[in-house]
Amino acid sequence: MELPEFYELEHTADWALQINGASLSHLFHSATLGMFDLMGVKLADDGGLDRKIDLEAFDLEELLVAWLEELLYGVEMRSVGVTNLELAVEENSSLISKFTEVPISSIEKEIKGVTFHGLEIKGTRGSLEAIVVFDV
Amino acid sequence: MINKGDVVRTGPVTWEIPKTYRKDMRVPVRIFADERLLNAALKDKSLTQAVNASTLPGLVSHVTVMPDVHQGYGFPIGGVAATSYPEGVISPGAIGYDINCGVRLLASQIAYEEAEPYLDDLALQLDENCPSGVGVKGSVRLSVDDLEDVCRNGSNWALNNGYAWEDDIPSTEEHGRIRNADPRDVSPRAMERGRSQLGTLGGGNHFIEVDLVEKIFDHEAAEAMNLSEGYLVLQIHCGSRGFGHQICSDYVRDLQSAVRKYKIQLPDRELVCAPLNSPEGEAYLSAMSCAANYAFANRQVLVSHARRAFEQTFAGKVANYELTQVYDIAHNMGKIEDHQIEGKQVRVCVHRKGATRAFGPGFSELPEKYRHLGQPVLVPGSMGTASWVLLGTEGSMLQSFGSTCHGAGRTMSRKKAKKSIRGDQLRKQLMKKGIRIHAGSMAGLAEEAPHAYKDVDAVVNVVTQAGIAKKVARLRPVAVIKG
Numbered sequence: 134m135e136l137p138e139f140y141e142l143e144h145t146a147d148w149a150l151q152i153n154g155a156s157l158s159h160l161f162h163s164a165t166l167g168m169f170d171l172m173g174v175k176l177a178d179d180g181g182l183d184r185k186i187d188l189e190a191f192d193l194e195e196l197l198v199a200w201l202e203e204l205l206y207g208v209e210m211r212s213v214g215v216t217n218l219e220l221a222v223e224e225n226s227s228l229i230s231k232f233t234e235v236p237i238s239s240i241e242k243e244i245k246g247v248t249f250h251g252l253e254i255k256g257t258r259g260s261l262e263a264i265v266v267f268d269v
Numbered sequence: 270m271i272n273k274g275d276v277v278r279t280g281p282v283t284w285e286i287p288k289t290y291r292k293d294m295r296v297p298v299r300i301f302a303d304e305r306l307l308n309a310a311l312k313d314k315s316l317t318q319a320v321n322a323s324t325l326p327g328l329v330s331h332v333t334v335m336p337d338v339h340q341g342y343g344f345p346i347g348g349v350a351a352t353s354y355p356e357g358v359i360s361p362g363a364i365g366y367d368i369n370c371g372v373r374l375l376a377s378q379i380a381y382e383e384a385e386p387y388l389d390d391l392a393l394q395l396d397e398n399c400p401s402g403v404g405v406k407g408s409v410r411l412s413v414d415d416l417e418d419v420c421r422n423g424s425n426w427a428l429n430n431g432y433a434w435e436d437d438i439p440s441t442e443e444h445g446r447i448r449n450a451d452p453r454d455v456s457p458r459a460m461e462r463g464r465s466q467l468g469t470l471g472g473g474n475h476f477i478e479v480d481l482v483e484k485i486f487d488h489e490a491a492e493a494m495n496l497s498e499g500y501l502v503l504q505i506h507c508g509s510r511g512f513g514h515q516i517c518s519d520y521v522r523d524l525q526s527a528v529r530k531y532k533i534q535l536p537d538r539e540l541v542c543a544p545l546n547s548p549e550g551e552a553y554l555s556a557m558s559c560a561a562n563y564a565f566a567n568r569q570v571l572v573s574h575a576r577r578a579f580e581q582t583f584a585g586k587v588a589n590y591e592l593t594q595v596y597d598i599a600h601n602m603g604k605i606e607d608h609q610i611e612g613k614q615v616r617v618c619v620h621r622k623g624a625t626r627a628f629g630p631g632f633s634e635l636p637e638k639y640r641h642l643g644q645p646v647l648v649p650g651s652m653g654t655a656s657w658v659l660l661g662t663e664g665s666m667l668q669s670f671g672s673t674c675h676g677a678g679r680t681m682s683r684k685k686a687k688k689s690i691r692g693d694q695l696r697k698q699l700m701k702k703g704i705r706i707h708a709g710s711m712a713g714l715a716e717e718a719p720h721a722y723k724d725v726d727a728v729v730n731v732v733t734q735a736g737i738a739k740k741v742a743r744l745r746p747v748a749v750i751k752g
Binding site for chain 1: 313315339340341362364365367403404458462463471472473511514515516517518519524525526537538540541575593679680681682683684685710712713716752
């Protein structure tokens, strides 16, 4: 059975997100979708700007946090989300992304930070998972 | 998970997880709770997180857990830990993303009966004057130089720029300014986020609340605070906005390498830390102080907006619509303080995350009117329930590094809360109880439903029974503005 890309887990105060992916790129893609879903982000139908972001980190967990924080920065400062996302995440903790940055038409909730709490990318090739906890 | 059998009762409302519970613990965990609140804490990872916190290098005496504790990330919300200065560590994750999230209370001379016909208008005016919600920009636009001034001077910046009254400043923790805040330790990205958000409330559990003073327990203290039964007061709960969030994010990420450099073993990466006397630790303390000063200034600008809302609502209708500041207190902060530990004065860095400083009588920083009473402590409730005004005590100095609880504490997840009630239903329920609600997000409102929180009265009863705070007044909400 195919696992859902993401779903919310119980967390008393904050938000915990289970993410799944067949590859690192897929896992990071799932985290992106899940985070925007938690925030209740709806994108405008038109407008958009093609962008690229490349990142490197010490390990994959740091890379995931850095990627999600990069997106949160866009949400807060430019009020934009992403669509047409293409991600290439490598085992050496590097990321290359291409996406269209689209204005947000509505958003329900704010995320203060992407935490490292219990963050560990686990699994084998073909089935990767992690839990990301967000401070809200 | 920790079981009840792992916890030793040490008093009517005190418990301990001994240092022997886990090999990597450096100090025991002291819990303030009655039986019911302890059982609630055992249901999630709160106490496991407290045990994890007890592994931080340089800890002194014990990790303290307040009765409003709940699971956070890394460090529990409602936790206090003191590390020896300067060789112990400072941990941004043990302070939180919303640096100097805190509460400010203002007193009015407006009786509820007199105000009641105008409360709908007041709620509207507060909502319109105080920007709230996700990514909202404030009316104050800061140049880089202005923001650096805010970083260094906090509430004094607000005073110099017409957002404060002279009397507001001494009634603010640290007089609204933490020293040794150097904006050069703040990233350009944090500076960018900070320039447009001063004077904004944000979202989540932040609020502006109009309450009436329902019952006074300590008349002398209430008089010093200008609190009278049946009169309106105003609470503001918010922090350092995106500026503080970015500083915490930057340093939690940067200090991952410091942990490797200083060979610090941690059970959770969110507890990342650096020695206080290391370049990394010094830089974080300085940047955190910038965020703390930003938060003091932020609440001060919101006070200025709220005073305008009171004027717009009540001018010509009541004799006196002034709001005088009772106190402003942080509940997410790391502070360098001196404490008596085992008969010796020791300088420590007290990490309070979801815990309030509660210094007892005689504390020189307090304005004269409070010095013989102790420091005012503000404990907000959960939108539909009471809030409390307390005083710090000598007991808190001896038992909890001069700290006490910070609120009701969550007991239900946001996911469950949203499933249990819709935001519009909740608003109707609260309206029936005479509580006017203005909320930017109905989903966000549902997540903050009062039944998602513990009983704030039970929390306050524990801290007063333990002697780490003293009751002054109980407040009842009549209007709430949420982002």
